[in-house]
């Protein structure tokens with residue numbers, strides 16, 4: 001009987017399972033080595049005023065510049081980084097790179113706008129993220145008004161005291177807080193208000209519904225009017241067409257971001273856009289209603 005049991009538990013280790021496990025351990029090791037080897041780079045995607053196309057902020061989006069595979073998008077390594085805790089180190093790298101890039105742009109005398117940095121919930125559980133931001137901003141002489149933080153809805157839920165305190169500390173510095181991918185999670189507007197958020201970024205899934213009838217429009221109308229009552233401004237992400245932009249302008253959406261305006265670009269190309277300042281294509285500017 002003992003031998004039978006032994007045999008049964010031995011069979012638990014299916015070859016399939018251990019292959020997956022080995023694969024995972026390899027990926028984790030590769031990611032760890034890439035972090036130590038500094039194989040990451042930030043690209044930046046403009047966010048512009050919906051009415052005028054004026055540059056308002058740039059979102060830092062991390063890319064893994066893999067020596068063999070080329071540019072690896074974040075969806076292929078951020079989830080693993082979050083599961084393994086490597087996001088803490090990677091996240092600090094992103095903060096450091098964003099602040100040093102801002103310092104370079106400042107040294108080049110470019111008209112600066114804030115850089116918006118994505119932060120995972122897990123980064124709040126290891127050390128104090130407010131102190132981390134302060135450290136890197138001071139090191140590079142960056143004013144807190146030039147930094148924004150993009151949080152996910154999972155940071156908003158529940159009553160995590162540690163997260164609340166860190167967010168309050170960050171806010172008191174003058175850093176703006178933004179909720180990313182809004183509409184995909186389960187946070188309520190009252191939770192957003194309690195966290196004292198500045199900007200609500202509506203997920204691109206909703207922007208794409210603007211192409212198919214009034215339903216998407218009604219969703220945006222409701223979100224925008226509620227956000228404005230709560231003193232938050234609204235960004236639509238994933239704007240890809242002039243038609244989508246027109247609807248969002250009519251609904252008084254504050255800002256837009258998406259391929260219609262610009263794809264995420266390396267820092268060098270972003271410098272040119274910073275000088276240009278108004279980023280809508282010519283055809284769009286001509287149609288724009290004059291302010292006032």
Ligand code: C2E
Pocket residue numbers: 045060061062073074075078091094118119120150180181204237238239240257258259260264
């Ligand atoms: P996100 O923060 O919601 O970023 C928006 C994503 O949508 C980006 O993908 C961007 O390239 C893409 N996008 C922008 N405009 C359009 C558009 O018009 N159409 C379409 N179809 N897509 C558009 P990306 O760069 O691949 O990043 C994916 C996600 O990875 C981000 O989603 C964010 O959640 C995460 N991520 C990126 N960088 C970081 C980081 O430094 N830290 C953390 N924690 N997460 C990051």
Ligand code: MG
Pocket residue numbers: 059118150180
């Ligand atoms: Mg984001």
Ligand code: MG
Pocket residue numbers: 180181201203204237
């Ligand atoms: Mg988003």
Ligand code: MG
Pocket residue numbers: 181
């Ligand atoms: Mg997203």
